[in-house]
Amino acid sequence: MLITAWIIVIVLFIVGMIGAVYPIFPGAVAIxxxxxxxxxxxxxxxxGVWFWVIQTTIFIALIVxxxxxGALGVKKFGGSRASMIGSTIGLIAGPFVIPVAGLLLGPFLGAVIAELIIGTEFKKSLSVGLGALVGLLSSVAVKLVLQLLMVILFLVWVL
Known part of the structure; x- marks a missing residue:
């Protein structure tokens, strides 16, 4: 039973780390x-209680x-609410429409298209798309660090 438990735990950790990069996987939830x-x-x-307090705090911080x-990246480059929605749609749909490259192109194109739809000039729309891409990459970096911290804390706690 112990070996089976560790296999499942490790698989969930792997799925969680993949989820930090690929939004279709449940990331922090799996961990x-x-x-x-x-x-x-x-x-x-x-x-113990402190384990759950610390892990739940990190989990909530991850979700927030x-x-x-991601939204901060769009806002920092002058994006509107429409471009935040567009980049989110692109993040979800991109990997399905354009496998692999869609993960990066989806949020960029989603933000650009949303800005163009609301009448923003093309050059500014491209800048907002770049902001969506910067936001995505920053978000992935933060998620990787926090999720890795969750895994390390677990291992330190139980080993």
């Missing part, structure tokens, strides 16, 4: 779920940062 899998299959005993950092 957080791994803690429960460990508790149910091995023991909740080593996971995911949206805030």
């Amino acid at each position: 957080y779920a791994a803690f429960f899998v460990y508790g149910w299959m091995v023991s909740f005993e080593p996971l 940062a995911d949206y805030a950092v």
Whole structure:
């Protein structure tokens, strides 16, 4: 049972780290779920109240940062609410429409198209698209760091 538990926990950690880059995977949720899998299959005993307080705080920070950092990139480059919505749609749809490259092109094109639809000049729309791309890359970096921190804290706590 112990080996099975660790296999599931490791798979969830891998899915979580992939989710930091590829938005279709559940990212932080998978990592957080791994803690429960460990508790149910091995023991909740080593996971005391402070473990849950710290991990839940990081988990909430991850969710907030995911949206805030991306939106900040668009706003910093002069984007509107429409471009934030467009970049989010592009982030979700991009990988399906253009596999691999769509992950980067989706938010960029979504923001540019949204800005053009509301009447923004082309050059400014491109700048906002660049902001969406910068926001996405910044968000991915923040998620990778925080999710890695969650995994390391778990390992330190239980090993």
